[in-house]
Amino acid sequence: MINGAHVIIHSRDEEADRAFFRDVLEWPNVDAGGGWLIFALPPAELAVHPTDGPGAHELYLMCDDVDATVRDLTARGVEFTRPVTAAGWGRVTAFRLPGGGEVHLYEPRHARATDR
Known part of the structure; x- marks a missing residue:
């Protein structure tokens, strides 16, 4: 039985990105x-979106109040x-990681699978 997921972020400066998350x-x-x-x-969820070809995976971090989190x-x-x-x-925005990658941040307005 699957009991978790491991997300990998590729980085041009892994030490800076590790320090950012830490x-x-x-x-x-x-x-x-x-x-x-x-x-x-933090708790996570997964969505599958359509594409016409091989797509890149994206990371969206969720928060309760995007304006407060941005501040x-x-x-x-x-x-x-x-x-x-x-x-x-x-409501969505994005920020830059020190290694150059981009991560999205959003305040969900949809039902959450964890709300069941």
Whole structure:
């Protein structure tokens, strides 16, 4: 039986991105050896979206109040790459990781599988 998921973020600067998740987001972690940090994730959900060809996977972090979270993370030096916009399923923005990657942040406005 599957009992979890492991998300991988590819980075041009893995040390900076690991420090971001450890120090800025303050996610619990363990050192798997040699400074290779493995982070505990908050509760998660998965959606399958249509595509015409091979698609890249995306990471969306969820929060209860996107405006408050943007203010908090901006105060911690996080660079947001998109303004908060409304979509039918929630309010969304994105921020840059130190290694150059982009992560989305959204406040869901849809039913959540964890609400059942």
